[in-house]
Amino acid sequence: MPRHLLASGVLALLTASMPAASAAADSGTPVCEGSMGYASAFDGRRTFLWRPDWLETVKARLATDPTLQPARVAMLARADGALTRGPYTVVDKTQMPASGDRHDYMSMGPYWWPDPARPDGLPYVRRDGQFNPERATNAFDLSDLEAMSQDVQALSLAYYFTGDERYGAQAAAFIKTWFLAPETRMNPNFNHGQAVPGRVSGRAEGVIDATRLVRVVESLGLLDASPALTDAERAALRDWFAALVEWMATSPIGREEKAATNNHGVYYDMLISEFALYAGMDEVAQTVAERFKQARIAPQVAPDGSLPLELTRTRSLHYSTWTLTAAFDLAQLGSCVGVDLWNWQSADGRSLRSATRFMAGWAGRETEWPWPELDKTETTGLYEVFQRGAWAWNDADLAADAALYRERNAELDLNLRLPPYAP
Template sequence: MRSLVSILAFGTLLATQPAAAQASSAAPVCEGSSGYAEAFGGRRTFLWRPDWLTAVKARYATDPALQPARAAMLARADAALTRGPYTVVDKTQTPASGDRHDYMSMGPYWWPDPSRPDGKPYMRRDGHMNPERDTNAFDLTDLEAMSGDVQALSLAYYFTGDERYAAKAAEFLRVWFLAPETKMNPNLNHGQAVPGLVSGRAEGVIDAYRLVRVVEGLGLLDTSSSLTDAERAGLRDWFADLVHWMATSPIGRAEKAATNNHGVYYDLLISEFALYAGMDDVAKTVIGRVGAQRLTPQIAADGSLPQELARTRSLHYSTWTLTAAFDIAQLGQCVGVDLWNFQTEDGRSLRSATNFVAGWAGREAEWPYPELDKTETSGLYEVLQRGAWAWSDPGLAAKAALYQERNAEIDLNLRVPPYGP
């Protein structure tokens, strides 16, 4: 596999693993671009831990607490058997490049200007989603559907062993990434465009967070013959090309420079895709600078994320950012970088940021910062659940349990079980 350290211009196993890993001598080892393959029967995942999935599988069919998530996942997987495939070439608009294979989406918070006859250029209303972005004029809906279906199908295949699920996921992957007539070009030059203003923005790179589901799902498909070796190589090459684009394109470089959640997600995405493509040195270089370049400037001394608190959906964006940071910390375990225990002299750390939002668990309605929807708790639930594992903290686990029932159907419950020492 090719290396990109020389062009990135970003200038082994973790020796000391986080507390969650230390809690069990049987904790699996993630080894670079091999991921958890050795510990997971050849399945090359990076974020979906084999010990967690194996534990869930052992009680998947009988544990009442798992039945809502199990039923929802299987319902989606069964429905996916009759859907799709999805492709970027069937959108009704054409990107500015003139190439329908280029992905295209619209900024979520941009609306027609009522003072102009054609509404252009659109104007921004932070936190208010314009439903126009979800129409077939753009590719976001298909990207969301494809990645969500691949995730459900791969999980259904893992838990049931039914090859129908793997075969359908493989069909989706061929059409979206490989088939010459339907594949997406590995770039996001036209992501989160603003009508009348710009044909693509750096912020559009974050749309690719949905592809993390695809990479992890591919790991679960490694035990199936639904994809050929040549197709798997083609998928690795596609993601290698996307890494190259992220590292070298003006839009990719601009997103890298973002100082809020977009910068954190950039580091997550390029690291995940680099590991999948076999570019261990790229992932280690990126993740090795996250502590100094992301956590230190973005986390305040009190654990808050000031740039996210300024948003109209501040709780959502705080947990959204932490979710990506947790993913990077997990990937760090694959390349010898410990972010779980990173801390500045004045106490800025993932733990302090987690404690900040955890302090509002059970009283999120009292959150004192701008938040348009205080009923959404899935992000807080995930941060608490995963934080409990990261630091072997029963207190965080107890707070996560406050939100389990109202989030019982989400597939996080199948991928990250409740913490237990």
């Protein structure tokens, strides 16, 4: 089905169409223009979260800043390693999805374990926050999806930073194997994501496994400068993601995940927007971003700025920052379709900024966090939230908060969703 017709059907299921909004930007700042992304400011490269000015700044600093040389070496080592790995595919897992089709992606819920009270361990029981290593085995597809997306990202970045076509060609080969080759391609659905042995063959929570595909979409933008993918292959990839958008909007599992009222709902909105923009379905992305105000921010952010449903988790600090990073991604994607989520607030003050201020109240004293948290030494999320918040609102206090965590999270300065900080 043509993508523009898919978009119409998806919109009808998501919500009524929203009025168009005009995007505004400071003079000289690159503008994300709907499904064209930053192409007009980036020599035709169609990225959405990876801003060309940030990429160019990082590229220049990698060449001159000695403090980033370890990160540069590590990035190129990952890309060089990827030249000898793969390709990856969903068809080589040892378990069969309930559908009977090996082309269907399959993973296991991360916090589910064999029941020690039963000889066969079935049905599995939940231990929130405790990862079962079985999920990362070749019985499932998660480890291959993670490796494929990490390698594609490393290769595409190495291609951008060095111009070496070997990296672009290998990234394209991985992409064609995973998405396009008839004998190895993944079907565009997550019907069997986060299955639980003895309970269910797939859950709505499995949609969140698709976060790895965001790396692929942004990497495809960098590969727009490479001859390693043909125009026909690029069109086929857009069709694949359009089909995934349709599945997310129409399938029982996709619609259940859309109805989630915690971090899963936020991630659903971010993911469907990213994939819709790549597929050329601008109206879908605009509708989701506009709906995000009343459907996510207003009910999920408390008047004090906390995220109450995330505070109930055994990893509440992690889930609070993890939810905000997805919301920030959607705010960036919303700017592509003229929706300002950065500065929206409800009548009683619930907003992304108030949620960020709440987290900033714990800057430098995360070990005093009073809610459940299995690992209070994890500061990656705090650094990202403060660094991106400092950029979004030109907030010097948040920049100072980010500085508290910069040294121990230096590798994140090559995370291209982060604005490069001033040395």
